[in-house]
Amino acid sequence: MAAPTMEERKACWGARDEFWQCLDSHGDDAAKCEKLRRAFESRCPQQWVKYFDKRRDFLKYKKKLETEGYHPPEAAGKS
Amino acid sequence: MRGQGAAEAQTPGGAVRPGSPQPLTPSLRRAAAMLRCLRPVPRLCPRLCPPPCPAPCPPRRCLAAAPGAPRLPLRRRLAAAGAVAGAAAAGWLYVRHEKRRRQRARRLAELRRLALGRGDFQLRDTAGAARSKADFLGRWVLLYFGFTHCPDVCPEELQKLSRAVELLERDPALPPLQPLFVTVDPERDDAAALARYLRDFHPRLLGLTGTTEQVRAAAKAFGVYVSTGPRDADGDYVVDHSVLTFLVDPDGLFRDCYGRSRTAEELARSVRAHMDAYEPLPPAGAE
Numbered sequence: 001m002a003a004p005t006m007e008e009r010k011a012c013w014g015a016r017d018e019f020w021q022c023l024d025s026h027g028d029d030a031a032k033c034e035k036l037r038r039a040f041e042s043r044c045p046q047q048w049v050k051y052f053d054k055r056r057d058f059l060k061y062k063k064k065l066e067t068e069g070y071h072p073p074e075a076a077g078k079s
Numbered sequence: 080m081r082g083q084g085a086a087e088a089q090t091p092g093g094a095v096r097p098g099s100p101q102p103l104t105p106s107l108r109r110a111a112a113m114l115r116c117l118r119p120v121p122r123l124c125p126r127l128c129p130p131p132c133p134a135p136c137p138p139r140r141c142l143a144a145a146p147g148a149p150r151l152p153l154r155r156r157l158a159a160a161g162a163v164a165g166a167a168a169a170g171w172l173y174v175r176h177e178k179r180r181r182q183r184a185r186r187l188a189e190l191r192r193l194a195l196g197r198g199d200f201q202l203r204d205t206a207g208a209a210r211s212k213a214d215f216l217g218r219w220v221l222l223y224f225g226f227t228h229c230p231d232v233c234p235e236e237l238q239k240l241s242r243a244v245e246l247l248e249r250d251p252a253l254p255p256l257q258p259l260f261v262t263v264d265p266e267r268d269d270a271a272a273l274a275r276y277l278r279d280f281h282p283r284l285l286g287l288t289g290t291t292e293q294v295r296a297a298a299k300a301f302g303v304y305v306s307t308g309p310r311d312a313d314g315d316y317v318v319d320h321s322v323l324t325f326l327v328d329p330d331g332l333f334r335d336c337y338g339r340s341r342t343a344e345e346l347a348r349s350v351r352a353h354m355d356a357y358e359p360l361p362p363a364g365a366e
Contacts, residue, residue: 003227047315
């Protein structure tokens with residue numbers, strides 16, 4: 001399976017950006033962005049979809065840290 | 080018979096005379112007597128030392144008892160002391176220079192050993208030719224580790240790398256710079272795959288691949304972390320790896336590394352600074 005070309009990469013990134021914009025405007029409600037999600041999944045290899053999903057989670061977590069600060073989880077027992 | 084004023088005959092190593100300005104220790108007196116011997120027959124103490132003064136040296140009184148007269152002898156003494164100090168300083172400077180030269184030679188030998196041993200690789204380029212670090216000596220190298228199935232990081236970094244090389248190419252006074260891409264996914268990234276992938280970036284960007292062992296050794300030589308991810312149903316996977324661009328000088332020595340946070344302009348600026356500060360290793364035996 002050949003690696004995506006530059007055009008395919010750009011198409012994938014575009015679909016991803018649109019999907020993410022939709023999520024941003026709907027407060028991460030994936031149900032409202034079904035169509036874009038499907039477009040995103042069709043344009044990008046599956047591995048990339050998983051990768052970008054994790055990346056989005058990470059970026060949101062990072063933003064949360066920057067705005068709200070770090071609250072250590074009240075886990076039972078110390079590590 | 081010459082008038083010697085109030086002087087009595089005295090031995091050179093004699094006791095302090097009454098009326099002398101300061102007590103002289105025996106060694107100082109001997110030194111002063113010696114210095115007097117160095118200068119011509121005294122016209123300096125006409126009242127006290129009638130010429131010609133007999134050998135051995137003229138009476139100590141010339142220096143000790145005549146306050147107005149000793150100016151010139153003092154200057155001569157200072158001149159002699161200055162000459163000795165100057166000789167000592169010159170000797171010290173020479174010793175220091177020699178020490179530094181030896182330190183430099185040791186350091187150069189060390190660097191040459193490093194240059195040969197570290198950051199070396201045995202890979203193949205997209206034309207199938209075998210390439211090692213020795214092939215790039217004499218040129219600056221910007222080297223990035225990545226893979227063609229990379230979702231976003233590698234294209235962005237390669238774009239940045241290409242742009243930095245372009246910026247540096249604009250200055251004809253700068254030495255040649257070779258951009259290199261080494262794959263961390265040799266299983267999928269053969270010569271053809273690399274050639275296809277790298278077409279979208281700088282025209283001189285050269286791709287390197289090899290066997291799994293060769294690629295693993297190259298990554299290790301540069302301290303690059305590589306971890307192949309789990310495969311999905313299609314057999315597709317991503318490779319987790321350190322995102323670093325390395326700068327290597329024409330002697331094959333590692334100079335700097337750049338991460339995600341640097342822009343193309345910052346990269347170009349840093350490379351240029353390294354190029355300006357670069358001093359080639361002299362050939363072995365030249366120093």
